[in-house]
Amino acid sequence: MRILKIVVFIFLLGLPGRIIGQEPGSPVVEVALQRLEMEIGRAAKLAEGTVGVSAVHLESGVRISFNARERFPMASTYKIPIAVQVFTLVDRRELSLDRMIEVKQKDLHPGSGILAAFLNKPGLILSVRNLLELMLLVSDNSASDLLLRLAGGPQAVTERMRSLGLADLALNRPTVQLLADSAGYVLPPEEEWTPEMFKKLYEGTTKESRKEAARRFQEDLRDTATPENMVSLIEKGYRGGVLSPETQTMLFGILERCQTGKNRIPGLLLPDTVVAHKTGTISGTASDVGLITLPDQAGHVALAVYIKGSEREGAERERTIAQISRSIYDFFLFRRP
Numbered sequence: 001m002r003i004l005k006i007v008v009f010i011f012l013l014g015l016p017g018r019i020i021g022q023e024p025g026s027p028v029v030e031v032a033l034q035r036l037e038m039e040i041g042r043a044a045k046l047a048e049g050t051v052g053v054s055a056v057h058l059e060s061g062v063r064i065s066f067n068a069r070e071r072f073p074m075a076s077t078y079k080i081p082i083a084v085q086v087f088t089l090v091d092r093r094e095l096s097l098d099r100m101i102e103v104k105q106k107d108l109h110p111g112s113g114i115l116a117a118f119l120n121k122p123g124l125i126l127s128v129r130n131l132l133e134l135m136l137l138v139s140d141n142s143a144s145d146l147l148l149r150l151a152g153g154p155q156a157v158t159e160r161m162r163s164l165g166l167a168d169l170a171l172n173r174p175t176v177q178l179l180a181d182s183a184g185y186v187l188p189p190e191e192e193w194t195p196e197m198f199k200k201l202y203e204g205t206t207k208e209s210r211k212e213a214a215r216r217f218q219e220d221l222r223d224t225a226t227p228e229n230m231v232s233l234i235e236k237g238y239r240g241g242v243l244s245p246e247t248q249t250m251l252f253g254i255l256e257r258c259q260t261g262k263n264r265i266p267g268l269l270l271p272d273t274v275v276a277h278k279t280g281t282i283s284g285t286a287s288d289v290g291l292i293t294l295p296d297q298a299g300h301v302a303l304a305v306y307i308k309g310s311e312r313e314g315a316e317r318e319r320t321i322a323q324i325s326r327s328i329y330d331f332f333l334f335r336r337p
Contacts, residue, residue, distance in 0.1 A: 039324075040053060040066050040328075044066075044320060046316050046320045046323070047286075047312055047316060048311065048312050049311075050307070050308050050309050052067040052068055052070050052072050052226070052227040053065070053324055054066075054228045054303070055303045055328045055332075056231055056301070058238065058239070058301070065227075068226060068227045069168070069226050069228055070226060071225065072225065072227065072287065073220075073280075073282060073283070073285050074169075074171075074224060074230075074287070075280030075282040075287060076278065076279060076280040076281065077280035077304075078171055078223060078280070079135050079136060079144050080230075080233065080234075080289065081233065082135070082144060082147055083254075084157075084233070084251070085157045086128065086132065086147050086150060087243050087247035087250070088242075088243065089151065089152075091243060097129040098127055099128050101125065101126055101127070102124070102125050103124040103142070105193075105195075106191065107142055107145070108142050108194075108195050109141045109142045109176040109193075110179055110198040110199070111141035111175060112138065112140060113134060113138055113139060113143060114140060115143060126143075131143040131147050132250075133254060136254045136255060137258060137259050139260050139279065144175050145174040145176055148171075154171035154172050154173060158170045158171050164232075164233065164236055164242060166229045166233060167229075168226040168229045169229040169230065169233065170221075170224065171223055173222060173223055176193075176198075178223060178282065181217055181220070182214060182282050182283035184212065184214075185201040185204060186201075214283040214284055230304040231302045231304045234289065234291055234303075234304070235302045237251065237252075238302065252291065253276075255277055256275070258276070260279045261277065263318040264288035264305075264322055265277050265288045265290055265303060265305070265322070265325040266325075267322030267325070267326075268322045268323065269325070269326065273293070275290055275292050277290025278290060284308060284309055284310050285307055285309075286307045286317035286318060287305060287306040287307065288304075288325070290302075292325075292329060298332070301328065301329065303325060305324050305325060307321070
C-alpha cells in the first residue's frame with residue numbers, strides 16, 4: 001500500500017510560524033495534521049484511484065502535500081498555463097486582446113464548449129478576449145486550441161512554465177489530439193477535420209479499444225503536471241510578477257466566474273465563497289485547480305486536487321475533490337497561523 005504523507009512547511013516573516021499558538025511539532029499541531037491526513041485519505045478512497053493534493057496558505061506560507069510530486073494528466077486544467085502564455089504575449093504587446101480570429105470548420109473540435117454549435121454558420125469571428133472567456137469559463141476546446149496556436153504552440157507554453165521554475169508541468173498536444181489519444185483513434189490530416197468526422201472516428205472505437213487507450217493514456221507523461229507545480233503557478237500568478245496587474249486581474253476575474261466544476265472545489269463551501277478555479281476531466285481523471293478566498297480576512301488558499309486511474313462515476317470523483325477541498329478550507333480557516 002502506498003504510504004501517503006502530509007508535509008507542512010511554515011514560514012512567517014522568515015521566522016518559525018505557529019498554529020493555534022503552538023510551536024511546530026507540538027502535540028496540538030501533530031494531532032491537527034494527523035486528522036487532516038486521515039480526512040484526505042478517507043476522501044481519496046471514494047475515487048478508487050490515485051489522488052494528489054497540494055495547497056498553500058498564501059499569507060502564512062503553510063503548505064500541505066499529498067502525493068503532490070506525482071505526475072497527473074492535466075486535462076483542461078492545462079488551459080491555465082495556456083492563458084498565462086497568451087496574457088504574457090499581451091503584456092509584451094505581441095498580441096492584442098481585441099485581435100479578431102476567424103473560426104473555421106476545421107477549428108471546431110470535439111469535447112467541452114459551445115463553439116461546435118456554430119457548425120454550418122460561416123462567418124464566425126471572435127476576439128482573443130472572447131476566446132479566453134470561452135476557454136476558461138466553459139472549457140471550450142475549440143477556443144483552447146485556437147489560443148494554443150496563438151500562444152506559439154505547446155512548446156512555447158512549456159518554455160514559459162520553465163521560466164517560472166515549473167519543471168514538472170509540460171504541454172505537448174492540443175486538446176483535439178488529447179481526446180484522440182485518450183479514446184484510441186487516429187486523426188487524419190487537419191484539412192479533413194469536421195465535427196462529423198470526429199464523431200465517426202469515436203463511433204469506430206469499441207469499449208475494449210477505449211479501455212486499452214485509456215490505460216496507455218494514464219501512463220503517458222505528456223501533458224501532465226504535479227499538483228505542487230500547478231499550485232505554484234496559481235501562487236506565483238496571484239502574488240504578482242508573472243503578469244501585469246491588468247492581465248493578472250483579468251485572469252483571476254475570469255476564473256472566479258468559471259461555470260464548470262460547481263461540485264468540485266466549491267462543492268461543499270458556502271455559496272458566497274469566492275473561488276477562482278479551472279477544472280479538468282479526461283479518461284478516468286478529474287481535477288480542479290484554483291484559489292479560495294477565506295472569509296473574515298483569513299487569507300487565500302491556492303489548491304490543486306487531481307485524481308487519475310479512477311473507474312468510479314464522475315459524481316464520486318467530484319465528491320472526493322469537494323470533500324478534500326472542504327477539509328483544507330476548514331484547516332486553514334480554523335487552525336490558521
